[in-house]
Amino acid sequence: MSDIAYNYCALPLAPYACRPDQSVGRVYEESESKHRTCFQRDRDRIIHSSAFRRLKYKTQVFIYHEGDHYRTRLTHTLEVAQITRSMARALLVNEDLAEGIALAHDLGHTPFAHLGEYAVQDCMEPYGGFDHNDQSLRILTTLEEKYPKWKGLNLTWETLEGVAKHNGPLITSENKDRPLSETLKDLQEQTDLRLETYASLEAQVAALSDDIAYNNHDVEDGLRAGLFTLQDLKDVPLLGRHISHAQKNYPDIEEKILIQEIIREMIGSMVADVLEESNTRIKDLSPKSCEDVRAGKVACVAFSDDMYNDVQHLRGFLFDRMYRHVNLNRLGFKVSRILHDLFEAFMMSPEMLPQKWQDRLESEGAIDDERKRARHVCDYIAGMTDRFAIREHEELFHVALDVK
Secondary structure, eight states, rough: OHHHHHHHHHHHTTTTOOOGOOOOSSSSSSOOSSSSSHHHHHHHHHHHHHHHHGGGGSSSOOOOOOOTTTTTTTHHHHHHHHHHHHHHHTTTSSHHHHHHHOOOOOOOOOOHHHHHHHHHHHHGGGGTTTOOOHHHIIIIIIOOOSSSSOOOOOOOOOHHHHHTTSSOOOOTTTTTTTTOOHHHHHHHHOOOOOTTTTHHHHHHHHHHHHHHHHHHHHHHHHHHHTTHHHHHHTTTTTHHHHHHHHHHHHHTTTTOOOOHHHHHHHHHHHHHHHHHHHHHHHHHHHHHHHHHTTTOSSSSSOOOHHHHHHHHHHHHHEEEETTTHHHHHHHHHHHHHHHHHHHHHHHGGGGGGGGHHHHHHHHTTSSSSSHHHHHHHHHHHHTHHHHHHHHHHHHHHHHOOOOO
């Protein structure tokens, strides 16, 4: 290990943090960097990936043309990474590992936000299904092509584990008979991710940071789009408190600044709640190593019961007033048409795929295997940006489906 890596290990980390000098390692052995720890290197590989760049034109809720100030998958990911680093530092765990997991967690999302995911799930239902978390792992281990000796980014075991299990164990007593996805099955043959345990505390921090980020920025984007008003939000407990507090402290400021103050307060209160609850759980578990965290019966990083209930109430409001809004329902119809048309066209005529994708089909014997062909077509479509999917549809069908 390099001197820098040794010096890094001397930084104040809790005993339950993941340490780069104790990493399980990578699937394919390679010499480590002289200037970066293995987790820093993972983070950098994710940032330099093609899939990460495409997040710029993949939308979070609103389609890219609707305005330059709405979140995209890229800006959402950066917000998650910022919250993740802050909470990881407060809990004395490895910031680089936590940030890497945060940066990778949304790589597998389809174009057109959740509307696109529903359409792709429908297309793939007969062929093994689709899940964006699993697709993120597939990108990291298979689809990214940057190295002469292996497919994927060859990340450390800890980063792959965090991406796979950041929402909790994948094998439980309730689902132990459920078959693994092809991605996980292949990866498990190469390295055991211990799917029945929790992930590291770093991964758990990234998962809660995602919840905090998207709940807050969906509120902000929904207000900007006029889907609801501050008055509508006053009956939502978590928001109502912060709205009243901000209006009392700043009665004369313009609404745009008032909204920023409310969102800032809400993020702060959610982060504070997670840190307080997590410190309590860590104290109760008293983990002496990251292995003790993985072996825990419950997650170490979580909202308190009161905050969890408030967040669920907020999610219910957003589901009714934003995600099921008539404008998004109409958009969903158009998105479904675009992605279903593309899927059916490429399944029927794979020779219309770009040459490198045709080469993949041939090299893996997928041209005459419908299930394998569907997975490759899914990989191609899921990797599209919003605008590229629209352009592909227009080219193939000579029909401009206006998604405005």
